[in-house]
Amino acid sequence: MLEVxxxxxxxxxxxxxxxxxxxIKHAPLLSTLKLTSCDLTLRFFQLHRRHLQExxxxxxxxxxxxxxHNALGxxxxxxxxxSLSHDTMTSLDLSSTMPSSNITNLxxxxxxxxxxxxxxxxxxxxxxxxLTNEDIMDITxxxxxxxxxxxxxxxxxxxxxxxxxQCLLETLHQHGMSLDELDLCGCSxxxxxxxxxxxxxxxxxxxxxxxxSFHFSTIGxxxxxxxxxxxxxxxxxxxxxxxxxxxxxxxxxxxxxx
Numbered sequence: 241m242l243e244v245x246x247x248x249x250x251x252x253x254x255x256x257x258x259x260x261x262x263x264i265k266h267a268p269l270l271s272t273l274k275l276t277s278c279d280l281t282l283r284f285f286q287l288h289r290r291h292l293q294e295x296x297x298x299x300x301x302x303x304x305x306x307x308x309h310n311a312l313g314x315x316x317x318x319x320x321x322x323s324l325s326h327d328t329m330t331s332l333d334l335s336s337t338m339p340s341s342n343i344t345n346l347x348x349x350x351x352x353x354x355x356x357x358x359x360x361x362x363x364x365x366x367x368x369x370x371l372t373n374e375d376i377m378d379i380t381x382x383x384x385x386x387x388x389x390x391x392x393x394x395x396x397x398x399x400x401x402x403x404x405x406q407c408l409l410e411t412l413h414q415h416g417m418s419l420d421e422l423d424l425c426g427c428s429x430x431x432x433x434x435x436x437x438x439x440x441x442x443x444x445x446x447x448x449x450x451x452x453s454f455h456f457s458t459i460g461x462x463x464x465x466x467x468x469x470x471x472x473x474x475x476x477x478x479x480x481x482x483x484x485x486x487x488x489x490x491x492x493x494x495x496x497x498x
Contacts, residue, residue: 285319347378375403430460
């Protein structure tokens with residue numbers, strides 16, 4: 241029985257809705273669906289919407305959906321989320337689904353979905369979605385009601401600055417939320433990193449539920465601020481700290497503790 245369906249990089253276009261719904265409906269064990277760069281837009285969810293929604297809602301084993309690099313827009317994402325079961329989906333990739341920076345309500349639609357009781361979403365990718373600090377506030381608003389999220393990718397959102405990252409770290413710490421991976425590569429971290437930012441980073445890492453993998457860009461940071469973040473990471477993980485720098489990209493991880 242079909243469990244993984246990868247149709248990525250095929251020009252399916254919006255006219256494939258009914259056909260795809262039929263495939264999903266007749267693949268009861270389908271667990272992973274990948275539709276990266278398939279020329280899908282809002283109309284994909286408007287054409288034969290009922291059939292697609294019934295197929296997705298009825299797919300009880302579907303837990304991973306990759307629909308990145310399709311110009312869905314916020315309304316397309318809204319219709320998608322309304323078609324997905326919140327209590328089975330664990331991984332969702334919405335990277336590069338916003339056709340322009342003139343977007344509204346994307347993160348509000350997401351928080352409505354994630355805030356549902358019993359939501360099982362663990363991995364969320366929102367790379368290159370023109371997100372801002374205000375959008376980070378929307379995302380963090382669901383943390384008190386949903387603590388299942390363990391991986392959050394926000395790379396290539398250049399309007400997310402020090403303040404947005406600081407608020408994200410503070411909210412994670414305040415609500416005792418464990419986030420194993422946080423990817424901020426391409427976000428606008430800039431020097432000087434003030435005391436409030438460094439305190440938020442240090443408090444989260446020294447707490448009981450630290451971020452275990454932290455990725456960021458150093459292009460806007462001077463060497464002293466970059467080294468300060470590395471030292472804070474090393475202070476917490478000691479011999480288990482792993483720090484890699486690839487040009488302007490910095491990866492902070494930890495060795496598996498036996």
